Amino acid sequence: AFLPRRVMTSPQDRTAMLEVAFSSSPLPVALLDESNKPIMVNAAFEEQLGPLFKLQSMALNEAAADDNSNADLAQALQRARKEGTTVRVRDSNMLTVAGREGFPLPRHFDWSLLLGQGGIVVATASAVTDADEQQRERDAELLDFFQNAPIAMHWLSGTGQIMWANNTELRVLGYTAEEYIGQPVMKFCPDEEELVLEIFKQLGSGNTIKDVPVRFRAKDGRIVPLLIDSNVNYTKSGDFNHTRCFIRDDTGRRMREARAEARLSEALR
Numbered sequence: 001a002f003l004p005r006r007v008m009t010s011p012q013d014r015t016a017m018l019e020v021a022f023s024s025s026p027l028p029v030a031l032l033d034e035s036n037k038p039i040m041v042n043a044a045f046e047e048q049l050g051p052l053f054k055l056q057s058m059a060l061n062e063a064a065a066d067d068n069s070n071a072d073l074a075q076a077l078q079r080a081r082k083e084g085t086t087v088r089v090r091d092s093n094m095l096t097v098a099g100r101e102g103f104p105l106p107r108h109f110d111w112s113l114l115l116g117q118g119g120i121v122v123a124t125a126s127a128v129t130d131a132d133e134q135q136r137e138r139d140a141e142l143l144d145f146f147q148n149a150p151i152a153m154h155w156l157s158g159t160g161q162i163m164w165a166n167n168t169e170l171r172v173l174g175y176t177a178e179e180y181i182g183q184p185v186m187k188f189c190p191d192e193e194e195l196v197l198e199i200f201k202q203l204g205s206g207n208t209i210k211d212v213p214v215r216f217r218a219k220d221g222r223i224v225p226l227l228i229d230s231n232v233n234y235t236k237s238g239d240f241n242h243t244r245c246f247i248r249d250d251t252g253r254r255m256r257e258a259r260a261e262a263r264l265s266e267a268l269r
Contacts, residue, residue, distance in 0.1 A: 028109075029044070029122065030042075032060055032077070033120065034119045048096065048127060049094060058157065060073060062161070063094055067235070080114060091128055092111055102164070103146060103164055109125040109126060109128060112126075152168045154185075154245050160185050174219035175219050190217065192214050199214075203230060211227050227248045230245040
């Protein structure tokens, strides 16, 4: 009787085959570490959801655009790790940051989650809603408006991760998008931890902050005094979505105050 021949492959060959399948998949695929943070994504994932450098510092569920999708994904990831079977999540509302300087935009995806070797979860996405050509043109026009505005702007997630920053803010601080976006904002104002936590407390309570002085550390080590105006964008269900931060250079104001104090001190002598 004819018996089918099994092709024997080495572990190295199998790894290479998996890498080829991963890279060439038309569906977005991410490999998640034990804390559910992406450690590798394929080209389709970068094109539809965002590049690795923007997302690697947060768990996959933290990139959801609302609390319900966040909770559903977190629960599904927990099940996938516990049960070792494929777990599916329908219609997750994700905040995508596609493109090198992509503006955060909500898109809906179905997810398939499977636990692999070494505690790695393979997360495969399938777009539920694709943006049409007119929507892409509107998105591009809006992005150009914000990216090249004469005032620095950024968005923060509910956990304090920088989801997006415009070109003006990157120029002011001297960082590239890869060095800045996706990182915790606290990393760039290490001397202002208490103030930043208080700002988040105020924003989380529904307050708007205005003209709050915060010192940021530029890439070259300089301390840059900035003034921040910020409030929170909420989802339709009332969940914290992201902050809206507008930033202005505070150097001129501080210099004027210093000169005024110097003149007053001279006059009192």
